[in-house]
Amino acid sequence: MTESTLRLALAIVLTLVWCLLAFKAWQRSRQRYKAALHDSDHTPDTGTLELAVFYASQTGTAAALAERTARSLPGYAAVARPLSATNPKQLQLFKTLLLILSTSGEGDPPDMAAPFLAHVYEGPPPDLSNLRYGLLALGDTRYRNYCGFAVRIENWLQRCGARPLFPMVLVNQQQTSALTHWSHLIEQHFQADATTFAADNTPATRQWRLRERTLSNPGSLGKPCHHLILESLDQPTARWRGGDIASIAIADLGIQRDYSIASLPDEGVIRLLVREHLAADGTPGLGSHWLTHTLQPGDTVTITLRSNPGFHAPDTDVPVIFIGNGTGLAGLRALIRERLAQGHTRNWLIYGERQRAHDQHYGNELAAWERNGYLARLDQAFSRDIAHDIQGHPMAYGPADNLAPPQTASCSGAPAGPYVQHVLHIQRTEIRRWLREGAWVYVCGSRTGMADAVDRTLKSIAGQALFDQLRRNGRYRQDVY
Numbered sequence: 001m002t003e004s005t006l007r008l009a010l011a012i013v014l015t016l017v018w019c020l021l022a023f024k025a026w027q028r029s030r031q032r033y034k035a036a037l038h039d040s041d042h043t044p045d046t047g048t049l050e051l052a053v054f055y056a057s058q059t060g061t062a063a064a065l066a067e068r069t070a071r072s073l074p075g076y077a078a079v080a081r082p083l084s085a086t087n088p089k090q091l092q093l094f095k096t097l098l099l100i101l102s103t104s105g106e107g108d109p110p111d112m113a114a115p116f117l118a119h120v121y122e123g124p125p126p127d128l129s130n131l132r133y134g135l136l137a138l139g140d141t142r143y144r145n146y147c148g149f150a151v152r153i154e155n156w157l158q159r160c161g162a163r164p165l166f167p168m169v170l171v172n173q174q175q176t177s178a179l180t181h182w183s184h185l186i187e188q189h190f191q192a193d194a195t196t197f198a199a200d201n202t203p204a205t206r207q208w209r210l211r212e213r214t215l216s217n218p219g220s221l222g223k224p225c226h227h228l229i230l231e232s233l234d235q236p237t238a239r240w241r242g243g244d245i246a247s248i249a250i251a252d253l254g255i256q257r258d259y260s261i262a263s264l265p266d267e268g269v270i271r272l273l274v275r276e277h278l279a280a281d282g283t284p285g286l287g288s289h290w291l292t293h294t295l296q297p298g299d300t301v302t303i304t305l306r307s308n309p310g311f312h313a314p315d316t317d318v319p320v321i322f323i324g325n326g327t328g329l330a331g332l333r334a335l336i337r338e339r340l341a342q343g344h345t346r347n348w349l350i351y352g353e354r355q356r357a358h359d360q361h362y363g364n365e366l367a368a369w370e371r372n373g374y375l376a377r378l379d380q381a382f383s384r385d386i387a388h389d390i391q392g393h394p395m396a397y398g399p400a401d402n403l404a405p406p407q408t409a410s411c412s413g414a415p416a417g418p419y420v421q422h423v424l425h426i427q428r429t430e431i432r433r434w435l436r437e438g439a440w441v442y443v444c445g446s447r448t449g450m451a452d453a454v455d456r457t458l459k460s461i462a463g464q465a466l467f468d469q470l471r472r473n474g475r476y477r478q479d480v481y
């Protein structure tokens with residue numbers, strides 16, 4: 001062997017050893033990172049960690065941006081986590097925090113930030129003087145108190161001694177220039193890959209043709225709900241996951257409206273459940289009227305598929321309780337299909353509509369799933385059906401918020417209930433058992449009336465500590481509107 005061959009062989013061996021050591025160090029840092037993040041209740045004392053990415057998201061945009069940010073930082077083994085998954089001790093472990101925080105409505109925090117506010121923000125201020133942070137604030141200037149929640153968190157961080165790496169980046173209605181500015185700042189400070197961040201922004205905007213539209217609840221007392229089937233005009237067929245959103249450009253009107261996708265890509269089509277919206281004065285909603293009356297089979301429509309990672313199904317075979325009402329079945333159907341494709345059948349669906357005889361969206365499919373054991377349990381609550389006692393007298397539940405058992409109905413007034421929260425209350429022992437067995441909870445449908453009542457009922461069933469743990473650990477997820 002010549003001297004030069006020997007030198008080359010030595011160089012190769014040294015390079016391989018270096019790569020191995022670097023890989024081991026990366027693996028160790030990832031394990032420490034995971035340990036620190038995944039068990040936020042028992043954060044180990046693992047010394048200082050480089051960087052964490054946290055988000056607070058209402059409709060999934062901040063969560064998706066946080067994931068893009070984390071993916072553009074491969075050297076840091078970062079994963080995006082909900083803000084409520086952290087605690088003061090854990091915050092003190094990191095040198096740097098990247099926060100992507102949405103503000104909803106008039107300066108309000110996203111629902112998912114509630115445990116953080118209750119347990120970290122309201123608690124004794126931790127000493128974060130060793131912490132630097134970068135903050136991306138998502139908001140909408142049409143509302144008062146623009147980016148109010150992010151400003152509130154920034155003030156708190158500074159009160160705790162943390163210092164900004166750069167001035168907070170404010171993004172009005174997902175303005176691209178502000179997002180590009182953010183990715184450049186991340187690139188500058190962390191050698192992040194701005195091209196990964198930009199390339200990740202595959203808007204997946206495509207043309208779809210309405211193949212079929214059917215009224216899904218003929219004869220119902222509820223507002224008409226339509227089942228839409230749309231086929232892609234582009235190849236290859238777009239990809240999306242259960243829980244993702246179809247953002248539809250109502251081109252004639254220059255507006256955009258979001259709908260939960262009820263299907264998965266394996267069906268080759270987008271399925272939607274669209275309820276005709278009516279304002280209090282009877283004026284039809286712009287987007288829903290266009291989709292259910294103006295758009296005709298054969299017409300095309302522009303749809304942007306939006307990832308909604310905060311509402312994706314768990315990858316493991318944990319039990320899942322799906323709760324929803326009305327068009328909320330759309331998002332839940334796609335999630336359940338995804339679980340079934342992975343062979344996970346510990347699914348409990350609790351679903352509310354008005355009348356069993358008329359509101360049977362995907363009714364045959366749900367019945368078949370239950371029959372075949374794909375749904376471990378199916379409980380449906382039809383709020384306008386009249387239950388009868390054993391003497392044949394009509395029974396009525398109290399108002400939506402009253403969880404008392406049903407009473408024999410008085411002659412006047414339509415019997416009300418049950419709603420999904422009544423089912424939860426009646427099944428409380430079983431719900432508690434599922435939760436203790438590690439169940440995740442997904443809620444999809446009406447924010448007012450359903451989601452808030454489910455929230456209160458679940459809290460009363462689980463108890464404050466378990467309820468907070470569910471939210472902190474991302475086991476309680478909502479997609480409500």
Ligand SMILES: Cc1cc2nc3c(=O)[nH]c(=O)nc-3n(C[C@H](O)[C@H](O)[C@H](O)COP(=O)(O)OP(=O)(O)OC[C@H]3O[C@@H](n4cnc5c(N)ncnc54)[C@H](O)[C@@H]3O)c2cc1C
Nearest residue numbers: 256257258259260273274275277285286287288327330481
């Ligand atoms: C994540 C998500 C998933 C949804 N999934 C479904 C579903 O599966 N099925 C379903 O029927 N509905 C769904 N919706 C509701 C749907 O997006 C529309 O709000 C609904 O169809 C009424 O819109 P409209 O244009 O008919 O009524 P409009 O009267 O035009 O709007 C209703 C009200 O909401 C406001 N509004 C609605 N969307 C926007 C927006 N993008 N920007 C600003 N203001 C807005 C309007 O200003 C108005 O006050 C979902 C909403 C969200 C956020």
